[in-house]
Amino acid sequence: MIHLKFDQYYAIENEVILLRPITQEDFDNLLYFAIQEPEIWQHSLFPPNSKENLIRYINSAIKAREKEDSYPFIIYDKRTNRYAGCTRFYDIKVFHKTAGIGYTWYGKNFQGTGLNKHCKFLLLEFAFEQMQVERIEFKVDRNNIRSINALKSIGATPEGILRSNYTIENGRRDSMILSILKNEWFDTVKSILLKKL
Template sequence: MADIFDAKKDYVLEDDNALLRPLTAADFEQLKAFGINEPELWKFTLQNAGSEEGMHAYLETALERREKGTSYPFIVFDKNKNEYAGATRLYDIDVANKNLSLGYTWYGKNFQGTGLNKHCKYLLFEFIFEQLEFERVEFRLDSDNERSMRAIKSLGCTFEGILRNNGYKIDGTRRNSSVLSILKNEWLESKKELLKEKLNDYKS
């Protein structure tokens, strides 16, 4: 029987390489250096956390939306490096229709390309599809963000199309958003095993 999603519950997801736990206001101390020292991380994001003030606002918004039950932010800890690496979020959570979006994902530059993201997504897909028994996970990203597009496709997600001129970039210009998804039946039938094979690239 599926667990009922509860935004007030503290969900912790982990394997030998990665740990995801609920983001808290106190995590500003863990994340502020990324905002101050790595402004390039926010080029394609909807909310610019590229400063001390920006990171405060980022955390405040994430926690407000969790309180409303529409979003659930995690902080990411890399067990191999023994360091906090970034954050990710479930959002647009539609319990009635068993759909949600997965995004607001970022990692410091020292954690990119290490395989950490694949471990995190494996844990999240297991949680979403097997524990909560949701049916669909959607990804939306700036269509110019080629790096993220490759990363999402490598998880086994399907490109669905482009929402034209549907939002603002942090510089105030409009953006096109690419939409990708993965379905519960796809995960259980084949994508889970395919992603598990790729995890060998990032061993503890």
């Protein structure tokens, strides 16, 4: 069984980053990104790219947590003392001991700063060492080469393409599936990521 109690508050952090459960009060913390940085939503399935869409995005994330399917976080950069974006565990399958990591996005000023590596390290460490999952999966727009390469660079294994598996604002998208298994985390991925931090 996955060791995750949805009625408990999980904040995950290190000296660089804090991941804490998203709340409706985070609307103000994320509004700038929704309104002022439209280019960051290019590969987003559910872009919070307006006030109304941001409200829906936050409410949907909270409802998914209540349904025990997801555990969404807001990302806080301790180096700049600013909120930087969001991420979550999703598609959590207790019986199969699997989960996805996704819905991850950062404001432009936080991209390429190493924040994502800290975020992925904390999430993967929590998933494999606290939740006791056997597999973490990533679904990425096949055109999002930057994210695919970032996941490959930390040791995620590409598994293939799901064709036309999601509806997006301007049609359909194909998704690249990548994964990390529990033994891979302990054998290689953890040390690879630690060296990159």
